[in-house]
Amino acid sequence: MKKISLSILALWAGMLTTHAQSPADSSHYVARTLHLDEINFVSGYYHQDGNNSAVTGGIGTEKLTDFANTINIQVSKFNAAGFKHTFQFELGIDHYTSASSDKIDPHTISSASSADTRVYPSLHWTRSNEKTGNAFGVSASLSSEFDYQSRGIGFLLTRLSKDKNRQFDFKAQAFFDTWKVILPIELRPPGQEGGPYENKPRDSYSASFSLSQVINTRLQAMIIAEPSYQHGLLATRYQRNYFTDGSERAENLPDNRYKLPIGVRFSYFLDDHFIVRAFYRYYMDNWGIRAHTAEIEVPVKFTPFLSLSPFYRYNTQQGTRYFKSYGQHNPAETYYTSDYDLSSLHSNFVGANLRLSPPKGVLGYQHFSSLELRYGHYMRSTGLTSNIVTLALKFK
Amino acid sequence: MLHNNSRLRTWLVILACAGFSACTTVKAYQKSKINDSEMELSARRSQQFEQNFQLYREGGSGANGGKSGGGCGCN
Numbered sequence: 001m002k003k004i005s006l007s008i009l010a011l012w013a014g015m016l017t018t019h020a021q022s023p024a025d026s027s028h029y030v031a032r033t034l035h036l037d038e039i040n041f042v043s044g045y046y047h048q049d050g051n052n053s054a055v056t057g058g059i060g061t062e063k064l065t066d067f068a069n070t071i072n073i074q075v076s077k078f079n080a081a082g083f084k085h086t087f088q089f090e091l092g093i094d095h096y097t098s099a100s101s102d103k104i105d106p107h108t109i110s111s112a113s114s115a116d117t118r119v120y121p122s123l124h125w126t127r128s129n130e131k132t133g134n135a136f137g138v139s140a141s142l143s144s145e146f147d148y149q150s151r152g153i154g155f156l157l158t159r160l161s162k163d164k165n166r167q168f169d170f171k172a173q174a175f176f177d178t179w180k181v182i183l184p185i186e187l188r189p190p191g192q193e194g195g196p197y198e199n200k201p202r203d204s205y206s207a208s209f210s211l212s213q214v215i216n217t218r219l220q221a222m223i224i225a226e227p228s229y230q231h232g233l234l235a236t237r238y239q240r241n242y243f244t245d246g247s248e249r250a251e252n253l254p255d256n257r258y259k260l261p262i263g264v265r266f267s268y269f270l271d272d273h274f275i276v277r278a279f280y281r282y283y284m285d286n287w288g289i290r291a292h293t294a295e296i297e298v299p300v301k302f303t304p305f306l307s308l309s310p311f312y313r314y315n316t317q318q319g320t321r322y323f324k325s326y327g328q329h330n331p332a333e334t335y336y337t338s339d340y341d342l343s344s345l346h347s348n349f350v351g352a353n354l355r356l357s358p359p360k361g362v363l364g365y366q367h368f369s370s371l372e373l374r375y376g377h378y379m380r381s382t383g384l385t386s387n388i389v390t391l392a393l394k395f396k
Numbered sequence: 397m398l399h400n401n402s403r404l405r406t407w408l409v410i411l412a413c414a415g416f417s418a419c420t421t422v423k424a425y426q427k428s429k430i431n432d433s434e435m436e437l438s439a440r441r442s443q444q445f446e447q448n449f450q451l452y453r454e455g456g457s458g459a460n461g462g463k464s465g466g467g468c469g470c471n
Contacts, residue, residue, distance in 0.1 A: 042441055215420070216420050218430075220430055220435065225459065261456060263458075267435040281458075291456035317455050341452065345454070355433075374442040384453065388445060391442075
């Protein structure tokens with residue numbers, strides 16, 4: 001693993017050093033006041049159904065709906081030295097209902113856990129040199145729902161080669177989370193059925209290295225590696241596990257997890273009407289999960305401002321060594337889960353993306369610069385199916 | 397595991413060499429096709445929610461522009 005990371009780092013370092021950047025000549029820039037660049041709204045509705053809920057030990061309904069919305073506002077200004085400062089504020093609000101979460105306490109007709117709202121604001125600042133394309137920035141984020149709080153910080157760096165055909169991006173992120181430990185009702189200590197609940201930490205650290213390259217006038221590619229490490233409570237403690245001796249326990253998983261996904265992307269301009277976008281990812285972690293994901297999307301451009309992009313995504317994974325289905329766990333095991341998300345599976349995801357960006361604005365409104373409507377249908381080999389519809393609007 | 401790592405490394409080196417050695421210098425005025433809005437290498441903004449649910453419903457995550465850490469992921 002170490003050798004792979006070192007090989008990738010050496011490759012990127014070599015490429016970067018051959019394209020050292022010259023100092024910015026900002027003499028022709030003038031200071032400006034804060035300018036509104038764009039506003040983005042994204043709204044999505046997700047619905048799933050299946051019969052392998054981890055809350056009830058790998059059997060039972062997985063019915064879930066999620067209505068998610070984000071607004072992103074981007075403003076910028078140039079300083080006296082000619083550097084562009086970009087500020088992005090994003091606010092997200094999700095509301096979900098989960099039939100399986102409702103089974104944490106099945107004695108109630110509809111408990112508090114059957115629905116929840118998550119609010120997640122974030123702030124990003126980037127300083128960039130418009131002439132060279134080089135940039136760096138920082139970000140901060142929060143996320144809050146009934147049983148889970150998350151605080152995140154991030155750093156990003158972008159370097160472009162002199163001819164602007166090669167770009168290196170580095171991103172580092174850290175999340176410091178707190179999770180309320182809610183056990184299934186029958187596993188709670190006597191007298192504490194209604195709480196109070198203990199809080200446990202979960203910390204996540206990730207780094208992202210990506211290198212994109214213009215290969216010729218029609219083709220560009222990107223390679224990306226994103227190692228991450230998680231520590232703390234990684235098991236979902238309200239998920240039940242049933243053992244061969246008939247006993248029941250709350251899910252238990254190691255408190256460390258290392259992940260290494262490596263991906264490549266290609267975009268190929270076939271002709272004025274067809275573009276091919278492809279993505280492949282290999283994923284491995286120390287829980288024994290190995291996954292291959294491939295995706296292809298073919299935007300069909302009816303006009304330069306109207307396109308329809310059918311897509312297909314295939315994923316196959318070897319599950320974690322800690323997974324067993326309902327009633328199959330050995331009582332001597334230290335770690336166990338019946339969460340089918342971590343089992344061996346394959347999935348198919350198909351759909352289409354409609355994009356509209358007329359030069360005079362959508363519906364003739366000049367500031368309404370683009371509209372995207374996306375639909376996808378997901379089929380998993382475990383029997384879970386889902387549908388998602390997303391609407392993305394951009395105003396400039 | 398060691399065998400898999402070795403194979404992966406070989407593929408990465410082949411991919412990088414094949415891809416980047418075939419590069420030609422493309423001038424700014426030759427980038428009309430590369431700069432087409434559908435040619436972007438990053439994931440679409442309209443993909444952000446589906447990347448989240450894929451992260452929840454599958455063991456693998458990351459390297460696709462989506463979230464790779466933080467937040468519950470337990471729904």
